[in-house]
Amino acid sequence: MKDPFAKSEIKIAVIGGGTGSFTMLSALKGYTSQIAAIVSMADDGSSTGVLRDELGTLPAGDVRQCLVALSDSPKVRDLFDYRFEEGTFAGHSFGNLLLTALEKVTGDFSEAVETASEILRVNGIVIPATLDNVRLKMEWPEKSLILHGERVIDAEFFKHDPRKAELSLVPAAKANPTAIAAIEQADLVVIAPGDLYTSLGPLLVIGGIGEALQKTKALKVYVSNLVSKQGQTDGFTVGDHAAEIERFAGSEFLDYVVYNDEEPSEHIAAAYKSEGGYVTEIDSEHLAQSHFKVASGKLLGKMADAPTTNGISIHRTLIRHDTRQVAKLLMELYTREQQ
16 A cells, blocks of 8 residues: 655755664655755764864764765665774774765865765755854853863763753854755754754754744654663653753744653663663653643664774664654644644
8 A cells, every 4th residue: 555645745854963863864755855954063073073173174974874864875875884994994984084075175065965965866955054163062050061072062971950051062153054945945844853962952053043943834843862861861851852952942943742652672671771771751741731732652663783893983872763653653743734
């Protein structure tokens, strides 16, 4: 039976970075070719960080993942994702190196992304959220604690409540005009799951992004994280995650929050615990009083294999959404709101 939502050609903008955006894009591209991935540009860890520091280029890692997610060329996808395990390039992915080389040749990161999109036969468009060379800063009131850099913040066990901290980019970033246009012209905007303070926040605090989210007539949906992050979002509820998303953007812009209501098996729960994370609590009473609507479902996916490499450490959570179910739910919500 043909999927009733397939190739509906609605315009979808996915906001985020890293694995969260990769998985959302991989599922949503089955419903439309009019898809835009708006990518965080604050990454300074792993292979990306080394290339930024040594060559002065913009961060390629999250852009590469989104390009691969939207590619229609399996062999080239595998090539872009190939990570060297030995020698001078140990820990670097081929895609990161190619994007870096293209930026050096063209002198323009946007042109580098466009060229890589042609090579990968990307079905959609990948848009850096800003073209400014920025670093992430997290600062608590009265400068009681200041953290610099995505890599440092990502590894930190916060000593103070992160909800009281200001997240910013240094220098102050201007939004990529193409990203603003994609948000304003979208029918559906999806805030992908991801680390609040190192993936989503750095994108949403860019000047102009919050305003575009307020202005757009698109249906705006946040897909809440499955689990807390040890030392950063311990005890955060679904409502807490959504509140931080809107705090970064500067307004109550969300129409829907989507979350998982499936209880994990003992095996998966043990895996969560081994990572120091716990299933995000559903604060039903609070959510019922929120300005946005909520939708839930059985959204737990299979556990992913832990990546391994030599030379440069890579941290990726093993916990995943069932993105096919998430994408199906998102399309159902959009269709319902159009009736």
